[in-house]
Amino acid sequence: MENIDAKLKLQNINKIQALESKYSKVYYIPGIAFLLVIACIFATNFIGNPLNNTYIALLLATNIFITGNAAIQRTEYLKQILGLKEDQ
Numbered sequence: 001m002e003n004i005d006a007k008l009k010l011q012n013i014n015k016i017q018a019l020e021s022k023y024s025k026v027y028y029i030p031g032i033a034f035l036l037v038i039a040c041i042f043a044t045n046f047i048g049n050p051l052n053n054t055y056i057a058l059l060l061a062t063n064i065f066i067t068g069n070a071a072i073q074r075t076e077y078l079k080q081i082l083g084l085k086e087d088q
Contacts, residue, residue, distance in 0.1 A: 009088065016084050023077040030067040037063045 037059045044051050051059075 012084055012088060016081055019077050019081045019084070023074055023081065026070050026073050026077065029070040030063075033063050033066040 040059060041051060041056065
């Protein structure tokens with residue numbers, strides 16, 4: 001019986017570590033998305049064709065969507081991690 005309990009705890013710890021790894025990876029997504037938007041704006045301005053306000057609005061809306069989606073994923077991972085830690 002102790003072996004089964006130990007195996008279940010080990011599986012639980014492995015799940016927690018996997019979720020923490022995913023959580024830490026999702027943490028960087030908003031910053032990377034913002035840097036890509038800034039790089040895109042600078043690149044088009046240096047080429048000589050400045051972006052219209054419509055394109056800038058689309059880029060910023062996409063950045064907001066990506067940031068919001070990443071925040072939702074982080075919240076879900078955190079809920080799962082806390083749920084697994086409570087079960088221990």
